[in-house]
Amino acid sequence: MELISGLPEDIARDCLIRVSYEQFKTVSSVCKRWMKEVQLPEFHRLRKSSGHGQKVIVMAQARVEPDWSFGLMKCMIHPAYRLTVYESDTCNWRELPLAPTMSSGLPMFCQLAGVGMDLVVMGGWDPETWRVSNSVFIYNLVSATWRRGVDMPGGPRTFFGCVSDPDGMVYVAGGHNDEKVALRSAMVYDVAKDEWAMLPDMAMGRDECKAIFHAGKFHVIGGYYTEKQGRFERSTEAFDVATWQWGRVEEDFLDDGTCPRTCVDGDDEAVYMCKGDDLVAKEGSTWQSIAKLPAELCNIAYVATCHGKLLVIGSPGFSQPNIAYNLELKTNTWTRLETPIKFSGHVQSGCYLEI
Amino acid sequence: MSNQSESPNPTSSSNKITLKTSDNEVFEVEEAVAMKFCTVKQYFDDENNNNVTSGTSTTLIPLPNVESHPLAILITYCKKHLEIKANNADNKKEMEIDMEHYEREFLKNVMPQELTELILAANYLNFKEALDFFCRAVASAIQNKSVEYVRKFFGLESDFKPGEEEKLREEFAWSFEGVDED
Known part of the structure; x- marks a missing residue:
């Protein structure tokens, strides 16, 4: 036929x-x-090689409930999280359907990773019972269907770092267990085979760390160990997949002991992050400001790299609608993106996919 | 090689080239237009190389795989394409807007069966911009449409068993919201 x-x-x-x-x-x-x-x-x-792949950022974003009684848009105290998609070519936003079991929304603080046509949703808290979940849900963007993956091994884990590599693997490291002990352990998930494997432990426990895949290695940035609750480390360590080993700890990777969650890998050689009023880049050994953040972006919710651009989402102040900006990395110029109020909720995590 | 023809020099663009279709219609087109058809350009270049001494070319180029109906449409499209390009030589954005506008209008007058004919002709002539445009047109026939509409448009019949079809509908139930009316 x-x-x-x-x-x-x-x-x-x-x-x-x-x-x-x-x-x-x-x-x-x-x-x-x-x-x-x-x-x-x-x-x-063929779709990708001929330039017809669509570059999108998928996010765990709070549902915005219009509160008309005050004539204002306000988020609820416990907002439900859903999956939203920002399409970088068309600047359109849309919502993805959740799994049938997610009637109360995505697990709170779940992490997302993109592998091929699959979106992997990992961990988080059950939005009804607040219990830590080690579940893995996978949404296939071609068949538009959900499936369950094998649970993350090693007991409850939240606030871990997580990122995918170009070969279909998802790396997970750090976070804390149900006794608030920062974890040194790390593991890798093969999405196609639906198999988890443990990596060697990191040099230290890293709660609330950030994971990026940079220069061919799995980097785990910052975070803090158990005794230092909330006082962030400046160090990073990187796992070399080829030698199956962690490199030595790079002590002064970050300039300040701040939360590393805005760190992202550029498509280039650099690592980017938001620092104070600046967007800074590290290419080589020092961080340098490459652009002032737009004045509206006081509270940064989320940063992602998307094909030579940085998507930065933030708000002017607490409980105010988030606004998205694009930074063109070639010219360092900002573009304010049309952000429909429906897509102005807080962003907890996200990932890049080319579909 | 198609780049050369995008900025034809004024003297050569007034030259005419004669194309003869499979149904024996003869079209006289400007060289700049004919050169967008890579197949024609190739033929033309080969002829010129073989007849360096013969001076002005009066070649008639046969197109045994193209009928007059799609060729006429492709020539119109090509002329407009070149015109929009020339009018917006220094503004790519404006050019894209004009082109998009023209293409939208263009499609209103094209029937689904014609689209296939046009794709085959554009493919044979190796007219890249048109081929891309018509392929996009086919893809957009699916945008926000119901499955039934798509089947009808492409003349396809469902070969799912009744149970399978129902299951698909269930799985994709949410996706049948917000489709355009057929």
Whole structure:
């Protein structure tokens, strides 16, 4: 059966790779041949290599409840979190469906990682019982369906660092257990095989650390060990996948002992983060300011790298709507993005995906 | 090689090239237009190389795989494409806006069956911008449409078993919200 009647297969495929990702489930529902087509790895390789992959940031974002009695938009005290998508090419925002079991929203403080066409949702607190969950949920953006992954091993763990690499692996490190003990342990999840493996321990426990994949290594930045509750370390350590070893601890990686959660890996050689009024970059040994943060961005909620741009989301003050900005890294110029009020909720975590 | 034809020099652009379709229609088109069709350009270049001594070319280029109907549409599209490009030579953004506007209007007059014809012709002529545009047009026929609409548009029938189809509907229930009317 022809993919599209009257067209040679390669041209028909050239048509279908241009379909927007949120239409994949429509394509899949048309007939078996089309369903098979959008599931082929070759289809997605071609889509990306021909520049038709869509670059998106998926976020765990608070649902905004309009509180009309005060004539203001206010977040609830315990907002429900849902998955939102910012599409960098079109500047559109949309919402992804949650798993049927997530009727009260995403687990609070869950972490997200993107691998191929899969979005991995890990850990967090059950929004109803506040119990720490080690669950792994995977949303496939092609089939638009949820599945469960094998639970994260090693008991309850929250506020860990987590990031994916280009080879379909998700790395997890640090955080704390249910006795608020900072964890040195780290592990890796193979999404395709649905298997976890432990890594050697880090040099120190790192609660509330940030994980980035940078220069081919899994870096765990900052955090604090149990005795130092909330007083952040400046050090970092990196895991070399090839040698299966942690490198030596780099003591003065951060300038200040601050929360490292705005640290991101650029697509270039640099690491970026927000520091005071500045957006700073470290390329080599020193941090340098590359741009002043827009005045509206007082409280930074989330930073992500997206194809040569930084997406920075923040608000002018507590419980005020978040606004998104783009920083073009070539020219260091800011663009204020249209942020619909529906998508102005607090962002807890997120990840980049090319679909 | 197609880049050269994007900025044709004024003297050569007034030259005409004659194209003959499979249904024996003859089209006389400006060289700048014909050079956007890489297949034609290749033929033309080869001919010129073989006939360096013959002076002005009066070649008639046969297109055995293209009918007159899609060719006429492609020529119109190509002329407009070049015109918009020339009008906005120094403003890429404006060019894109104009082009988008033109393409939207263009599609209003194209029937689904015609789209296939146009894709095949653009593919044979190796007219890259048009091929990309028509492929995008096919993809956009799916945007925000119901599954039934897409099946009808592409002349496809469901080969799912009744149970499978129902299951899909259930899984994707949320995705059938917010689709355009057929």
